[in-house]
Amino acid sequence: MHEFDEEIDSLAAKILDYSLIRLKTDPPLDHPWSYEELCEEVGETITESGLGGEKALQLFKDVLAPACISTDHPRYLAFIPSAPTESANLFDLVVGASALYGGSWLEGAGAVFAENQALKWISDLAGLPEGSGGTFVQGGTIGNLSALVTARHDAKSKHPEIEKWIIACSTEAHSSIKSAAEVMDVEILTIATDESNRLLGKKVAQAIDEFHLENPKKRVFAIVATAGTTNLGVIDEIAEIANVARELGIWFHVDGAYGLAALASERTKPLFRGVEKADSLIVDPHKWLFAPFDACALIYRNPEIARRVHTQSAGYLEALERGEWNPSDYAIHLTRRARGLPFWFSLAAHGTKKYAKAMDKTMDVAQAAAVLIKAHPNLELLMEPTLSIVAFTRKGWKLDDYKAWSEKLLGDQVAFVTPSFHRGEPLLRFAIVNPWTSIEDIKMILERL
Numbered sequence: 001m002h003e004f005d006e007e008i009d010s011l012a013a014k015i016l017d018y019s020l021i022r023l024k025t026d027p028p029l030d031h032p033w034s035y036e037e038l039c040e041e042v043g044e045t046i047t048e049s050g051l052g053g054e055k056a057l058q059l060f061k062d063v064l065a066p067a068c069i070s071t072d073h074p075r076y077l078a079f080i081p082s083a084p085t086e087s088a089n090l091f092d093l094v095v096g097a098s099a100l101y102g103g104s105w106l107e108g109a110g111a112v113f114a115e116n117q118a119l120k121w122i123s124d125l126a127g128l129p130e131g132s133g134g135t136f137v138q139g140g141t142i143g144n145l146s147a148l149v150t151a152r153h154d155a156k157s158k159h160p161e162i163e164k165w166i167i168a169c170s171t172e173a174h175s176s177i178k179s180a181a182e183v184m185d186v187e188i189l190t191i192a193t194d195e196s197n198r199l200l201g202k203k204v205a206q207a208i209d210e211f212h213l214e215n216p217k218k219r220v221f222a223i224v225a226t227a228g229t230t231n232l233g234v235i236d237e238i239a240e241i242a243n244v245a246r247e248l249g250i251w252f253h254v255d256g257a258y259g260l261a262a263l264a265s266e267r268t269k270p271l272f273r274g275v276e277k278a279d280s281l282i283v284d285p286h287k288w289l290f291a292p293f294d295a296c297a298l299i300y301r302n303p304e305i306a307r308r309v310h311t312q313s314a315g316y317l318e319a320l321e322r323g324e325w326n327p328s329d330y331a332i333h334l335t336r337r338a339r340g341l342p343f344w345f346s347l348a349a350h351g352t353k354k355y356a357k358a359m360d361k362t363m364d365v366a367q368a369a370a371v372l373i374k375a376h377p378n379l380e381l382l383m384e385p386t387l388s389i390v391a392f393t394r395k396g397w398k399l400d401d402y403k404a405w406s407e408k409l410l411g412d413q414v415a416f417v418t419p420s421f422h423r424g425e426p427l428l429r430f431a432i433v434n435p436w437t438s439i440e441d442i443k444m445i446l447e448r449l
Ligand SMILES: Cc1ncc(COP(=O)(O)O)c(C=O)c1O
Pocket: 080, 138, 139, 140, 141, 142, 144, 174, 176, 226, 228, 229, 230, 255, 256, 257, 258, 284, 296
């Protein structure tokens, strides 16, 4: 198993060949297969003596891969798609082949150095001060949780009398904030957004003041602003919320898993005014920064606070305590893949300007899609897109109509667009993060409405 013999040599050629074909050709949309279909077509793959690499690869090529929707297909517009650059995908192969350990400087100095440059690019775009830093974690969920755990630790040391800790965020905040609250056994103070679905600074100040007055034993330890909501792409009033957080001495976290990527474009950068005041922020390169799954950049204004919270200690880990930058020390993880490297490689290879250009392209398509929707006799645009998410409704449709349409759309292998909800009402949304998505793709979908 551990020898690069003739059999492996031939398998290597086949695997690389398959990978290159996947990279060079337009991805098929594909669709999920039922459990029964997969049992029938794949059968039992884990056997005592093994299927052999060729057979296992063939099963993957013929059945398992086509049973997965290609998230980089230009008409995959559901949830938040992915659109890794060719270089980022290629470098993912290198990371996979290299047994790099990305948890500590001792073991992975070169990888950590490169990842940190990519983090610094984001940190500088946000306007965070020199000395800010963090790590790449698996995804926005873990990024948010790690930041909030750090925030609570910081608050606890300042307010030992408090019995229950609270996160303040908007009704539109991502579900991962609720998940973090559950994991941390803290509560959430949900604050309503205005009619344009933004969380406003004055609403935050008012809600927290009232809450603290009524609950003297409870205290808000973190205010979360969303920089690009998942559903509608709305950016909260970041600067005003940051000021409130500063005045109240509360940690300010910006969840920019999807939207903060648009800091890279001069067009949209001003929309994030105030993010430079964040105590922590996240952005997922696997969403709109053209990196493969799974990479979330988690950055702290003062990483030392996070280091004190997250560093794991054990006798066998003492060898790592050398005063160097250990990515493991800044989040809830220990062993880690150098998952920021595909992003770093692509950024280093292409330069940052091309990132802005590719991003602008997706936003142009989103704007053009909004124009088409407004002109469409059956459709109503929910709101003008702020970034690259376009949400709309189909006149007269109920949830079942949306569901049936969406299933047929995928069944006919046209596109993957799923219904969502806003304020209890069903809608459709296009999340456009792929520079390959063209207005022709959008037209093709709208014709079916
Ligand atoms: C705003 C926001 N925050 C957090 C997340 C969670 O990120 P992940 O799916 O990488 O855990 C998402 C995912 O879509 C998101 O849009």
